Amino acid sequence: MxxxxxxxxxxxxxxxxxxxxxxxxxxxxxxxxxxxxxxxxxxxxxxxxxxxxxxxxxxxxxxxxxxxxxxxxxxxxxxxxxxxxxxxxxxxxxxxxxxxxxxxxxxxxxxxxxxxxxxxxxxxxxxxxxxxxxxxxRTWVSEVEINDNRLLALYRENGFQPIAHMTYWSISKATLQHIAQSSNVDLPNLLPVSNTDAQLLHQLDCVSMPPLLRQVFDRHKDDFKVDLLTNTINQVKKWFGNSNTIISYVFEPQRKAAIGYFSLKLATDQTDTHQAKLTVHPAYTWLYPKLLAQMAYLTENYPPAELELISADYQPEREEYLRKLGAKIDKQTLLMSRSIWHKLRESKPLEALHLPEVLQGLQPARPSIPTRISPSSYHNYQSHNIKKQSTNNSLAAQPNIDQLPDSNK
CATH class of the missing domain: 3.40.630 (Aminopeptidase)
Structure with missing residues (x-):
């Protein structure tokens, strides 16, 4: 560029x-x-x-x-x-x-x-x-390829700082078929996603990322809801066979929380690729093979195609599992962000505040007159302090009534 x-x-x-x-x-x-x-x-x-x-x-x-x-x-x-x-x-x-x-x-x-x-x-x-x-x-984010030095320099010049390292993976067709045929999918608590589950997905999203990214993304419960118009458009695309997206999550009944989530956009043409988004609770990393096996099983009814996944550097378990699986790295990007605070303009000019009149009202009515301290006033002040000290000593010498011995015993 x-x-x-x-x-x-x-x-x-x-x-x-x-x-x-x-x-x-x-x-x-x-x-x-x-x-x-x-x-x-x-x-x-x-x-x-x-x-x-x-x-x-x-x-x-x-x-x-x-x-x-x-x-x-x-x-x-x-x-x-x-x-x-x-x-x-x-x-x-x-x-x-x-x-x-x-x-x-x-x-x-x-x-x-x-x-x-x-x-x-x-x-x-x-x-x-x-x-x-x-x-x-209030915050701006951008994703740049790590080899695009000119674009990286442009963002750094304008105050953007890296916050995460993203890796794009692709799983081959043969690997997907092998996972679907050899793996035993056993997820009894795998449920379809609806708008009523938005709070559970929001909690899972917050716990699966570091505090810095949570603050930058600033997602809320409504971010995981699908409005009526978008849902209608997706249904029409599904009926005409243009695209099909399956969204599910794993529910933990004891904790009453979502511990895993995936969104799979299935390819209807061999020239296209399956695209997946995967989120797993950090305490349940054993879900990676099971959720990937579930997605591989869903792709069997569609033309063979590769599966694309994204991982971040704060998800080492996912990256290690994908490497063991033989996934190929397509590209690596840098997620950058910067915060911005807009300076509010004064609704009225400073000249309209009449600051000279306000400051003039804070001036003393007459100038202070310095006076000498006479020896008699100093003697009275010293005698007052001596009397006050003797009174405090006498009060401290009196016994405490609560500590006197009981005569009835």
């Missing part, structure tokens, strides 16, 4: 408009890769957003789930109105206290100007625009 230097006066950062799509597509195509079909900037999803741009804009006026799908901003040069950069952000949780930077892309063919004092890169200006103008966000 090239990030040329342009001053803030030379750039206009604004929300994306329909007229920007042709200019964006002309240079975003250079970032498309055949194996990358999951990000927003992939060719398939870009064509989908382009064809339904008007509908997505209308849906962004309504509540979730599509309210924040079009938080896309572009950087435009003032002299020739050319688009030289774009950024996509989205809320990370339901309260929108944490936001995520989905993608930052800079035009590789933009001219490389000399680095001057006081000027920022286009990527930094795009990031700063989002940090300063999205007032709901």
């Amino acid at each position: 090239n990030s040329p230097i342009l001053s803030e006066q030379e750039l206009i950062i604004r929300p994306i408009q329909y007229r920007d799509l042709d200019a964006l597509e002309s240079w975003i195509a250079r970032f498309w890769r055949k194996e990358d079909n999951k990000s927003f900037w992939s060719k398939e999803q870009w064509q989908r957003y382009r064809n339904w741009f008007g509908l997505w804009k209308i849906l962004s006026w309504f509540p979730k789930p599509y309210q924040h799908d079009f938080h896309i901003y572009v950087a435009q040069r003032k002299n020739d109105n050319k688009i030289v950069g774009a950024i996509q952000v989205s809320p990370f949780n339901c309260t929108r206290s944490t936001w995520q930077v989905e993608q930052v892309i800079i035009d590789k063919l933009a001219p490389q100007n000399e680095i001057l004092t006081g000027k920022k890169t286009i990527g930094s200006q795009l990031l700063r625009y989002c940090l300063e103008n999205i007032w709901e966000a």
Whole structure:
């Protein structure tokens, strides 16, 4: 990612408009890769957003789930109105206290100007625009590949710090078939997930991660609920055979808590891959083989495909089990975050507070007059202290009534 230097006066950062799509597509195509079909900037999803741009804009006026799908901003040069950069952000949780930077892309063919004092890169200006103008966000997160040195430098320059190391694994088709045929799935307390189980899943999510990540993610019970519109869309996709997602969790009846959870998006085409999300209580790591065997068993009714999983460096048991299983590492990323506090502006100027009048009212009515201490006043003060000390000594010498011996005994 090239990030040329342009001053803030030379750039206009604004929300994306329909007229920007042709200019964006002309240079975003250079970032498309055949194996990358999951990000927003992939060719398939870009064509989908382009064809339904008007509908997505209308849906962004309504509540979730599509309210924040079009938080896309572009950087435009003032002299020739050319688009030289774009950024996509989205809320990370339901309260929108944490936001995520989905993608930052800079035009590789933009001219490389000399680095001057006081000027920022286009990527930094795009990031700063989002940090300063999205007032709901208290924390920002982003995930960057560990080999992308330029993007890592961009985030570090703008205050992002690493908080976790993420690893993307893929399990081969043969390994999945072997696990499904050789493993004995015995999970009597495996239950389907509904909105009534949101509190249990929230507790499991909190206990499965370090306190720092828990504070950064700031998830709540509503983050684990599915609204009616999203549920209806998922059911329609399932009926037409486009996609099928199975979500289940393991319930511990003695503790009345969820100790394991998985979400499996099954691939309906051999060219696609099965995608799984797995969460296990740290005290029940023996659930990893059982939950993976359950997911392998569910994939048998679908075309053979690889299974993708994600693990973090604070989950050493999962990474060790996947290594023993022979899983392949696809990529490694760095999860970064930064907190931000927006400075509130004064509703009234300081001149309207009339501070001189307030300070003048605190002045003494007349100046203090210093007086001498005469020898007689000093003698009276000393005699008063002697009398007070003798009185305290006499009171201390009197016996305590509670400690006197009882004469009736």
